[in-house]
Amino acid sequence: MDTDIVATLTPSPVRRIIAVLSLAAVALMLLWIVLVTPPSDLGWLFFLVAGGLGLLWLSWRLWTATEGQIVLTRDGLFDSSGRCLTTIDNIKMVERGPFAFKPSGGFAVQLKEAPGRGWSPGMWWRFGRRLGVGGVTPVAQSKVVAESIILIILEKNNPEPE
Template sequence: MDRDDTDAGEVLVVVHASAPRRWMGIVALAGLGTLLAALAIGTPMAFLWRLVFLAGAAGAIAGAAAMHRATQAVLELTREELRERGGLVLARIEEVERVDRSMFAMKPSNGFLLKLSRPQTRVWRPGLWWRLGRRVAVGGVTAGAQTRPMADIIAALKSGQI
């Protein structure tokens, strides 16, 4: 297949968080944090349990804040890489060994899993994507109508159909 080098940076498909799912996830985590804090403060319990509930509340609220920041990102697929708009590379296409969208794959909702040829650094963007070792998972609060074509295009790029 003959292609011009200017096509290498062309964005083939874009994935972003679905607004209703994004806010549902953020509100659910913040609500859990609020509920745990209310239980810790308003219910008589041992001091140690009170600390456990307050730690859980802080973790849930921190998770909601992290999801709020992470789901503002936009993922872009080019012929060379899957990246966040802004430059952070999730995976290079040449390193992708397999694309898995099966029901039993350890993947986020409405998403897909990439198995890479070599391990990468750990990164977690709650609700959008994560990378652990040789696996990259995309999905969560994204729309399946965006992630399915992205997974199909990555598979087609790997097989040389595109």
């Protein structure tokens, strides 16, 4: 990873807390239903318990995943642990429009080659040749990172004559 950081994408504390509390509240409601008025059908009981525990796990994953940040360098996008989300050379197109399939307040990237699936709740996801960045991140920071990626690609593809 290149050490020259171009831009960073840090989770918004308010969005982070609201997202985690929303998931945890639904999880606790499902588990409360099981404790107060357990359904007589075992299928529904299993569904409520599994759903509640699954949402508690997901809220914990969201809390831990949003402790870090996403870093853009001239080499690519990385998370704060150094994991490469994609290289700049693998980016085909950046999508920021209102009708793009992207995370809330973020942007989507079409990749040339599929590097494999990955997911960090509230921060990014990668499936096939698509990478979504955003979720609990501020819209302004996401826009800066997306614009910076476009500028880096333009600089690489159109070097200035000397």
